[in-house]
Amino acid sequence: MHPGLKDGNMSTLKLSFKVNGKLTSLAVAPNALLVDVLREDLGLTGTKAGCREGECGACTVLLDGEPVNSCLLPAMKAAGREVTTIEGLVQEDGTLHALQQSFTDQGASQCGFCTPAMILNAKALLDKAPHPDEGQIRQALSGVLCRCTGYRKIVQAVQNIAQGK
């Protein structure tokens, strides 16, 4: 462990960024990763930490609209930028985002560990190409592993939105 870390005297950095539309400022350790800042400092536990090595994709968030692995992202990389997590998709009154509703309707979520990442990757795709074909959908979801569903229903849930169903 870095000598400064344990003693708590390692100087912290100030991180200011937008999280789900809200300007947020907090002190973070220089070696903090975005996934931990989101989950532990900001309580946004919808973002999951799985492998912490960029393999599983469960930690996906949108950084200025692009999906990235938050386990590979030093928190300071988010400074001055906009981060969207799964919590940011729900409307103020609690209404689910169309993708969230579609996943629910299709039974596309079983244990749910991969679901936030699947939905955020799908959202990034639909924001760019509102009517993707199945190949584009599978490509967009290829960076998230699901160990429960077999993917079929996840793809279907996104397709239903893409086809305006």
Added chain:
Amino acid sequence: MAHAFEKLHWSRELEFGQYLTPGSLDDALQMLADGKGQARVIAGGTDVIPELRRRHLKASILVDITRLPELRGITQEGEDIVLGGLVTHAQAPASALIRERAGLLAQGCAAVGSPQIRNLGTLAGNLISGQPAADASIPLLALDARVTIASLEGEREVPLKEFFLDVGKTVLDSTREVLTRIRFRALGPDQGGCYLRLSKRKALCLPMLVCAVQVTADPQAKVIKEAAIALGPVAPVPFREVRTEESLRGAAASRQVIAQAAENASAWCSPRDSLLRGSCDYRQEMVKVFVRRGLTKALEQAGCTLD
């Protein structure tokens, strides 16, 4: 037990104590120099962070270069394409210039990791990580790319053929240098390229074999003027099959010549037996298939359809 394992091989906490975000290349180089070997460049972080976790890499200061304006962008300078050191694996294939004039590189970039990884990881990082089958490095090697490396002492340009030293090792020292530009010639009308990849899955999967080919041809005379064949992993570094390339210089663009070249390339390279990537025998067979297919497709693109 778990704790002992973590201490030795993998750590949840990353050990660096300072994270610096310079605003200019000069500042970045100064910070690295001040770090006296303890500081290291981080760009996309898709290799640096896992390597720090696995304790393959040690650094107490990280210098984040992703905000340097000097390192951005894809431009054309005459017949050259110039990529800034921060161009990501997502940005390269999104560029029409790269897709049309360096299609093999667009394909290689699109094969890296996952969409999220491609949004973060840079081509420069792909080169610097020095992996023998790196998906962007192999086509860049086939394109005879050169890189510009900056340090406080100044700039130097290195051809990729001299860049890779060993697995994970290159001529670039990330404790004091920054890779600022990647430059190569755009493919002309008498040229063609091809990128081929063999892997168990289509995403999040390291390749068993990667082959990138560039050819220059005379379509009227049906002659191969130049051929570049890059392969990985068949050696500790991304590999140019120079002997086969030489045998093709000035040769007829025929099926027979290409079949012979594929035989030669396969005989001359010896991939290791690997539980993960397949046996030597299998991959040697696949080298044959890929070199034949790669040359054929690249020649077609150069206007030379084989009879």
